[in-house]
Amino acid sequence: MSDSTTTVTARDYRETVFLPETDFPMRAGLPKAEPELLKKWEEADLYHAVRNARQAAGAPLFVLHDGPPYANGNIHIGHALNKILKDFVVRSKFLTGHDVDYVPGWDCHGLPIEWKIEEEFRAKGRKKDEVPAAEFRKACREYAAKWIESQREEFKRLGVLGEWEHRYATMDFSTEAKVTAEFHKFLMSGQLYRGSKPVMWSPVERTALADAEIEYHPHVSPTIWVKFPIQPGDWGDASEAYEHLHGASVVIWTTTPWTIPANRAVSFNPKVAYFVYEVTDVKSEEDLGFAPWVKVGDKLVLAEKLAESVLLAANAKSWKQVVDVPAEVLSGLRLSHPLAALDAGYGFDVPMLAGDHVTDDAGTGFVHTAPGHGADDYLVWLKSGRSLDSIPDTVDPDGAYYPHVPLFAGLKVLETEGKKAGKFGDANPTVMNRLIEAGNLLARGRVEHSYPHSWRSKAPVIFRNTPQWFIRMDGDDSLRDKARAAIADTAFYPDQGRNRIGGMVETRPDWLISRQRNWGTPLAMFVDKKTGEPLKDEGVNERIIKYITDGGADAWFTRPDADFLGNGYNPDDYEKVTDILDVWFDSGCTHAFTLEDRADTPNSPSRWPADLYLEGSDQHRGWFQSSLLESCGTRGRAPYNAVLTHGFVLDENGEKMSKSKGNTTAPQDVAKESGVEILRLWVAFADYSEDLRIGKQIIQTTVDCYRKLRNTIRYLLGAIHGFTEAEAVDYADMPSLERYILNEVYTLDAKVRAAYEVYDFAEVVRPVTEFCIQTLSALYFDIRKDSLYCDAPSSLKRRACRTVMNILFERLTLWLAPILTFTCEEAWTSRGNAQANLFRVLEDVPAEWHNLAEHDRWQKIETVLSxxxxxxxxxxxxxxxxxxxxxxxxxxxxxxxxxxxxxxxxxxxxxxxxxxxxxxxxxxxxxxxxxxxxxxxxxxxxxxxxxxxxxxxxxxxxxxxxxxxxxxxxxxxxxxxxxxxxxx
The missing domain is CATH 1.10.730.20 (Isoleucyl-tRNA Synthetase; Domain 1)
Incomplete structure (x- = not known):
């Protein structure tokens, strides 16, 4: 027999090692997974299902009121930021046990839509004036409705929960009726009045604009120094100054030459020192290349501080200060209009008026006063005792001089048609040429300064005197005082928002609420033709509301006046007001029809005021303020208890996004390429109180962070595979390390709750991420992996580890649920949980987990470990x-x-x-x-x-x-x- 040998093969123990086991994928596949979850939630009517569960449990109500985006175009990254922040609020309030009411809405009236429809009709060869109002408004309504549906789907793709099927829109018939009813409250209370005063007017848009609709951009304007000759008078010997004023001129400076035809006075400040200056030498024509307008012997009245700069601008070489001119002398002077020599239409006296608005910081120390084209001019004119009727109408709604304006009839201040629309027309150069002809242009130049533009058309605006409707800010039972008190009672996040809106309310003029457009809610009232007073009759108001409820605001323009006035009034005696309301008034009323008496959502009677308004920081001058004023004027307080503001989104270099620059980031693209979850995480990490940045590198950094969080959740899922409560270990039996981890959970839970309470989402995600990466992955998981993989299932240490990991999984999927909503839902349901993650409430952690002794112990242990x-x-x-x-x-x-x-x-x-x-x-x-x-x-x-x-x-x-x-x-x-x- 031959010898035989037996070969013993070493056993492969891999099957005996308890490695993590989970179906939760490492690669998220968010662009595909998210729409599937959204479909699942929609089929389950998740929002209402959770609300019903909360209401059955007697949960407190939390109301987030939606500031309406404009129904015009696809959503952009700013929309995404806003709606995601709102969804954080909704979901975090669900998380902390509230019943959350959130009704998304849309702003539908206004110029952008009106312009778009004008363009569509022009493309068909029809001018706006040729289109019946009803047809035009119908086209506007259809256009807005199309974009509401488009934007609604885009917002839902972001994972935003809310009353999507019961959204509000400012163009709904019931809404237009409610806005009209709110307007009638101001009418009946006497807070409404019609005044003819200079307002910001857009010739391009052919309407008045409120302060909130104005933005300022750099603009180069012509600047002129103009002589107003002093008329001879029987002055006697009252002052030495008088003998030197014969043949002298008061000099003004302005950047709006086109307003000279509207001049009716010159203003001065009694506190400023003025002197007569006589020109003794001028620069030669050879030196300048032209003959200067200033002449030797010219006598000019100027502020002492500004005389040198004016005379140098006029090309004078030398001059002498002759005599001071006291205020009492200035106030008695009569000036001639600088164009009086060219046309008798300017042959009126130009008085000197004292005004505190005049300074000697720039210009000449005198202010050319055209009361129809400036707020200060208007006020100083009326303060002098002169009437509204004496204020001339100079420029028409199209930005051209009226036919009755001498020398300049028909000339355009601003172009409103064609390629030159929004550009200054011939008025400025023509006025300057006429001043040269009259011998009263002293000097001219150009200056770059901040000039008001319409924030919608981006075209320059002008001050123009027009009859408009206003809501008083001051007077008896002052609206300004109510607004001040409401601001003091409101919580602001961040708190500096209080000062911002407070400063705006403090200085704002009366609220201009009328607009000369077609698409909007009308100022539905009548004015007595004899008295000029608006008709105040509750019966008339009720009929107006009834017809608008049935047929929308269109009814005001299509139904006979008699339908509204009833049998008690003769329609011939009343003027129907056809102006439409400022769109800020529309949106400022949203609380009235979304929070009050809304039948199609639960808890209707108790939803006013809202717990929170949340919008961009520009809304301190917009929606936050219009809502505040509307509510204070009708209810005596703000419609909100708190206001949260966020910044704007810039590119990675901190520059404003622009399609022409190619530096935009579209939320739709991020959703397709990386998933909405990445956008949500980006929003959570950002300090939204400041401007935010986004771009490819920032998105990639966010993706990397997301992977770390996802891998933490995935590891926990694998580690607790098959875990049951029978395996759980009581806290008293846990090893030191597990007690330490639970203390960290206790501490972090308090931080998360506190951060959600004040809407500081970065203070949720940052410490949670740090906990996952440093405390869990780098410490706890690494230490316990030997026990987890190799200890027998009956081992106390392993059981304690799995007990804590189960707790960690449950806490992480709660803490992060409002932010990583898709991922937490996927993880939660992957364990076989049939009910959605959103139903869960962040219950208090056991007090026994708070163990500072273990915390201090492990700080020392980690020092040794390092x-x-x-x-x-x-x-x-x-x-x-x-x-x-x-x-x-x-x-x-x-x-x-x-x-x-x-x-x-x-x-x-x-x-x-x-x-x-x-x-x-x-x-x-x-x-x-x-x-x-x-x-x-x-x-x-x-x-x-x-x-x-x-x-x-x-x-x-x-x-x-x-x-x-x-x-x-x-x-x-x-x-x-x-x-x-x-x-x-």
């Missing part, structure tokens, strides 16, 4: 070892408190080494230390023994159990238990 890790990393870098499991460091601890903290701790497990020794002995001189941590020193030693085939730890005991000669004792027991369970 030194050991650095020492081993040095050995790994020097290729002394390949893995920390090859090491058995000796750690010398010279600090008593740190030594005490390490007692009872498996140091080798904490260090992720096979063996470790702690020592109180003095450290050798060549031991490893870190700067600033001299009390801890590490001496490197190699682990002794054999390598366990299952856990890879190197231990002397490997092979002690004859059943498993290649395992450590711990691993042998675990495999024995596994084999027994899987026998047969």
């Amino acid at each position: 030194v050991v890790t650095a020492a081993l990393e040095e050995k790994r870098r020097d290729k002394v070892i390949g893995s920390a499991l090859e090491a058995a460091p000796v750690v010398h601890i010279a600090d008593g408190a740190t030594w005490e903290a390490m007692q009872g701790i498996d140091a080798a497990e904490v260090f992720r080494t096979s063996q470790a020794t702690l020592s109180l002995d003095p450290a050798p001189a060549d031991s490893f230390k870190l700067e600033g941590l001299a009390m801890i020193a590490v001496v490197f030693a190699r682990a002794e023994g054999r390598k366990c085939a299952r856990s890879w730890r190197i231990l002397p005991e490997v092979g002690s159990d004859p059943r498993y000669p290649d395992l450590s004792l711990r691993d042998a027991e675990a495999v024995a238990a596994y084999d027994q369970t899987h026998a047969g």
Whole structure:
């Protein structure tokens, strides 16, 4: 017989290792997964299902009122920021046990839509004036409705929950009726009046604009110095100044030459020092290339501080100061209009008026006063005792001089048609040429300054005197005072919003609410033709509301006046007002029809005022303010308890986004390429109180962070696979490390709650992310993976670890649910939970988890760990070892408190080494230390023994159990238990 040998093959223990197991994918596939979840939520009517559950539990109501975006075009990144922030609020309030009411809405009236429809009709060869009002308004309504549907789907794609099927829109018939009813409250209370005063007027848009519709841009304007000749008078010997005023001129300076035909006075300030200056020499024509308009012997009245700059601008070489001109002398002067020599239409006297608005900071110290074209001019004119009727109408709605204006009839101040629309016309140069002809232009130049433009058309605007309807800010029962008090009672996030809106309310003029357009809610009232007073009759108002409710605002323009007036009034005696309301009044009324008496949503009677308004910081002058004033005027307080404002979105370089620059980031593109979850995480990380930045690099950084959070959740899901409550360990039986982790959960939970309470979402996601990366991944998971993978299922340490990991999973999917809503839902339901994650409430954590002693202990342990890790990393870098499991460091601890903290701790497990020794002995001189941590020193030693085939730890005991000669004792027991369970 020949000898035979038996070959023993080492066992593959991989099947006995309890590696994490989960179907939750590492790659999220968000662009595909998110729409599937959205469909699931919509089919389940998730928003209402959660509301019903909250109401059944008696949950407190939280109302977030939606500031209406404009129904015009696809949503942009600013829309996404706003709606995602609102969704954070909705979901975080659900999370903290509230019933949340959020009704999305749209602003539908106004110029942008009206212009778009004008363009469409022009393309068909029809001018706006040729289109019946009803047809035009119908086209506007259809256009807005189309964009409401488009934007609604885009907002829903962002994961935003709300009353989407019961949205509000300012063009709905019921809404237009409610806005009209709110307008009637101002009418009946006497807060409404008609005044003829200069207002910001857009010739391009052919309508008045309120302050909130104005933005300022750099603009180069012509600037002129103009002489107003002093008329001869019988002055006697009252002052030495008089003898020097014969033949003198008062000089004004202006950047609006076109307003000179409207001049009716010159203003001065009694506190400013004025003198007569006589020109003694001028620059030569040879030097200048033209003959200067100033002449030797000219006598000019100027403010002392500004005289030199004016005379130099006029090309004078030398002059002398003749005599001061006191205020009492100035007030008695009569001036001639600078164009009087050219046309008798300017042959009126021009008085001198005292006004505090005049300064000697710039110009000449005198202000050319055209009361029809400036707020200060208007006020100083009326203050002097002159009537409204004496204010001339100079410029028509199209920005051209009226036919009755001498010398300039028909000339355009601003072009309103064609390629030149929005450009200044011939008025300025023509006026200057006429002043030269009259011999009264002293000098001219150009100046770049900030000029008002319409924020919609971007075209320049002018001050123009027109009859308009206003709401009083002051007077008895002052609206301004009510608004001040309401601002003081409102919470602002951030708090500086209070000062911003407060400053605007403090200085704003009366609220101009009338507009000369077609598409909007009308000022539905009648005016007595004899008295000029508006008709105040509740019966008439009720009929108006009824017809508008039935047929929309169109009814006001199509039905006979008699239908509204009834039998008590003769329609011939009344003028129907056909102006439409400022769109800010429309949107300022949204609280009245969305929060009050809304039948199609629950809790109708108790939803006013809103708990929160949330919009961009520009709305301090817009929706926040119009809502405040409307509500204070009709209800005496703000319609909100709190206001949150966010900044604007810029590109990665901090520049304004522009399609022409190619630096825009479209939310639709991010959703397709990376998923909406990335946008949501970007919003959460940002400090929304300032302007935000976004671009490819920022998106990639956000994607990287998302992966870390997702991997944390995925690891937890794998680690707790198959976990049941029967496996759970009570807190009292948990090891020190688990108690430490639960203390961190306790602390972080409080932070998360506090951050959600004040809408500080960055203070949710940042500490949670830091906790996941540093405390969990880098510490807890790394320390416990040996126990988790290799301990027997019955092991107390492993059971405690799985108990804590189950808690961590449940907390993370709650804390992050309002932000990473798709991911948390996917993770939650992947465990077989049938009910959506949104139904869950963030319950209080047990008080016993608050364990500062364990926190302090593990701070010391982590200090020791940091030194050991650095020492081993040095050995790994020097290729002394390949893995920390090859090491058995000796750690010398010279600090008593740190030594005490390490007692009872498996140091080798904490260090992720096979063996470790702690020592109180003095450290050798060549031991490893870190700067600033001299009390801890590490001496490197190699682990002794054999390598366990299952856990890879190197231990002397490997092979002690004859059943498993290649395992450590711990691993042998675990495999024995596994084999027994899987026998047969």
